[in-house]
Amino acid sequence: MKKPIVNYYYTENGEEDAYLFNKGINEKSYEFLGAHKYIEDDKETVRFVVWAPNAKYVNLVGDFNDWDDYNLPMKMIGETGIWIINVFGVEEYDSYKYRIVTKNDEIKYKADPYAFHAELKPKTASKYYDLKGYKWNDKRWLNKKKKTDIYKSPMSIYEVNLASWKKKDNGDYYSYVELADELVNYVKEMGYTHVEIMPITEYPFDGSWGYQTTGYFAPTSRFGTPKDFMYLVDKFHQKNIGVILDWVPVHFCKDDFGLARFDGTGLYESQNTYEAENEQWGTLNFDFRKNEVRNFLISSALYWHDYYHIDGIRVDAVAYMLYLNFTGKDIKNEDGGNENKEAVSFIRELNTIIFKNYPNTLMIAEESTAWPNITMPVELDGLGFNYKWNMGWMNDTLKYIKLDPLFRKDHHDLLTFSLIYAFSENYILPFSHDEVVHMKGSMINKMPGEYSEKFDSLRLLMMYMYGHPGKKLNFMGNEIAQFDEWNEWDSITWGVLDFEKHVRYKKFISELNNFYRKEKALWEEDFDHKGFNWLEVDNNKESVVIFERISDKGEKLICAYNFTPVLRKNYPIGVDKEGTYSVVLNSDMQKYGGNLLRNKAYKTKKEEIHSKKYSIRVDLPPLGAMFIKMKQKNRR
The missing domain is CATH 2.60.40.10 (Immunoglobulins)
Known part of the structure; x- marks a missing residue:
């Protein structure tokens, strides 16, 4: 002693x-x-x-x-x-x-x-811990990031919970240092461009997944020291993978050693108990009226950039900040409205300061309402984020895909409505942890049909996601089609990879990611109408949709989808130019768990379809998707 x-x-x-x-x-x-x-x-x-x-x-x-x-x-x-x-x-x-x-x-x-x-x-x-002295090896990544236009770049995010991604045989966690080999190499193998780590700001209860925080400046000691976490971020960067952190400025837990009634009064929370209490989560809401509280939170967001070289922050539960009555409470502002003016001011200040210091970072809003201009700059009366999760797309798409294919024709708008507003914000399309927990079922178990049809539908869904405008996010376990719902107490069910269907599906996701990163038409114009063109939008009877994605230089990729288990043989698709068109990615290949050994090439006919001078006739596989591209012109 x-x-x-x-x-x-x-x-x-x-x-x-x-x-x-x-x-x-x-x-x-x-x-x-x-x-x-x-x-x-x-x-x-x-x-x-x-x-x-x-x-x-x-x-x-x-x-x-x-x-x-x-x-x-x-x-x-x-x-x-x-x-x-x-x-x-x-x-x-x-x-x-x-x-x-x-x-x-x-x-x-x-x-x-x-x-x-x-x-x-x-x-x-x-x-007590001295953060100084870590020797970073990510200079090449940081220099590359300065030159990268994040809006015209591919973004395929792997969302991960470090506590339950993989556990040791004895149930122990992998450390930050061990994850720097295991997780980093896996994310690289799977072709993702970014990893999003669920909150690691220190938290007391595993079951909160990190969303009820006690330490806004401390990476949780569950996995090691702060410099160990620096090492993990460094290793991601050395593999050209960006790191996004989940961050929770809405509320904090009530544990007596933490922020709650810190000096015997409502300090970080409101003095008004009714306003402070967050009954839904059993937590306390931050009081954005206090200078010191705003300073605390903004400093936290800046700190993770400064000391840990992170590449972005996903801000949790923004709607709970924006609306005084979001949880059903009868709270009004001084004008009688339900907008939380202090929170709006805080968000704008937060984004202004972060982008002043880190212009190429990602500030992502998880916001589930129709609040306008989430990703509009502050100077144009926006909130100043540069990305927003597209919760509407996620909800509609999952509602549609869970339908028996026989009834999809009556709900075609669930598939097409998102394109009405797809360019109103800078969107990320999320299939996140929230969709595979609390009795919602895993992604593969949302699919109707028999065993094999579930895999067909899931590959179809993923190709629809990757074709649709917007950046992409998938939660861990989705990429191996685990049947178990996510359980934060256990690892992903890696054992499914003992079965061929899951191995082939994992290969599909890896190749889909790699194809996506190389295909500029899928990401250069994610946020502009000129990057998208409908070809087939109204064929609800056959549940077929077809559209073009278009690159900066006008290169086109045809994305064709058949949402029924019926082969659509010789399906007509209009094209601009005479020539030969090849299927460059097909969800129905045997190597992915489908039926086809090889793809066909299709020559054009001078037949006007979809307001195009030429057309091709393709075989749309049942519950299948194809990406089609012109390969060469006909020789005369």
């Missing part, structure tokens, strides 16, 4: 940082608050700084003073509500908390909201 340390002092130069934090304009408040190495007059200490404006007293307790309640009293900087102390002899990985005495003389032991590292659950203390 260490000898208690009482050697400390109070630095006098935190006033400006405290002032900026109170004003809500200390963008990098993580360099001030929290625990930091501090050198003054050649003396090295660790400076601890915490915001607790309504506390009567604050003491620092930890390994370095044998958790003595009294011998490290903190001092408030003026009337800023910010407490400070410099302590000698603190060592890396030392655990600590703040002992807060409230105005009602209640005693709380709180983890540091700005801690960079935390004890492994079920322990709850913060750990």
Whole structure:
């Protein structure tokens, strides 16, 4: 046991940082608050700084003073509500908390909201950790990213939960370092361009999947240290894979060691209990009216870019922020409306600051309503995100694909309606974790029909997704067609790869991703009408849709889909030019689990179809999809 340390002092130069934090304009408040190495007059200490404006007293307790309640009293900087102390002899990985005495003389032991590292659950203390010193090897990736137009680039995202992607035989987690081999190589093998990691900001309960956070500046210690997580991101970048983090600025958990009633009052949450309580999740909502709370959250988003080189943030549950009454509460703003004006202001400020510092990052809104201009720049009265999940497309498409094919003809609009609004925002098409949990069933089990037909339908669905305008996102397990619904306590059911159908489906997804990355027509004009043209939109009787995707230079890819188990032989498709057209990707190939050994080539006829001078007649496979491209002109 260490000898208690009482050697400390109070630095006098935190006033400006405290002032900026109170004003809500200390963008990098993580360099001030929290625990930091501090050198003054050649003396090295660790400076601890915490915001607790309504506390009567604050003491620092930890390994370095044998958790003595009294011998490290903190001092408030003026009337800023910010407490400070410099302590000698603190060592890396030392655990600590703040002992807060409230105005009602209640005693709380709180983890540091700005801690960079935390004890492994079920322990709850913060750990002193120096983030500096990691040697990055991703310069080539960062330079490439600066030159990349993210809107005119392929984006196929693999969404992953690190705790349940794969577990060891004894049930232990893979560490960040182990995942840097296992997960990185797998994502590369499967052809994805990005990985999206479900929240790893420190959280106490596995069952929350990370969405109920206690540490907004600490990657969870479940998988290792902060520098271990840097190593994982670094390895992704070395394989040319971008890293997106889920981030939760809506609410936080009520655990007593966390942010809840931090200084004995509603500090990070509203003082109004009715407004603060989030009954749906059993959490507390952030109060966006407070400068310090906005500063805390914006600093968190900036921090992950600064220290971990991440390539984007997916902001969770944006609708819960935008609407005061989204959860059914009767809350109005001062104008009598239900818009949360403070949250709107926060979101615009967040995106403005992030893009000022990182112009090529991804700021993705998970927003489920028709709130306008989500991806419009702030200066044009938008919210300032550059991407939005297309929840409408996801809901309509899954509702359609789950229908017995016999009845799809009566619901054709579920398949086509999304193109009315497809270019109103910059969309990502998501088949996320939310669609394969809570009794919703796995993706393969959403498909009607017998065993083989389920696989046919799933390949068809995926080719429809990849042909449709918008970037792509798929949750782990979807790529192997696991039959089990996602269970956060277990691994993906990798055992299905003992069966041929699943192996062939996995090969299909890998080749679909690789084809997608190479085919510019599928992503260069995702957000403009000129990148899309309907050929067959009204054939509900046969449940066939056909459209063209078009690249910047006018190169066209025909995307043809047959949503019934009936072969559509000699189906006419209009084309612009005379020549020979080849099927460049077919969901019905035997190597993917279908029926065909090889694809056909089709020569044009001078027959006007779909307002085109020429046409080809193709065999549309049952429950199948084809991508078709002109290969050569006829010789005269």
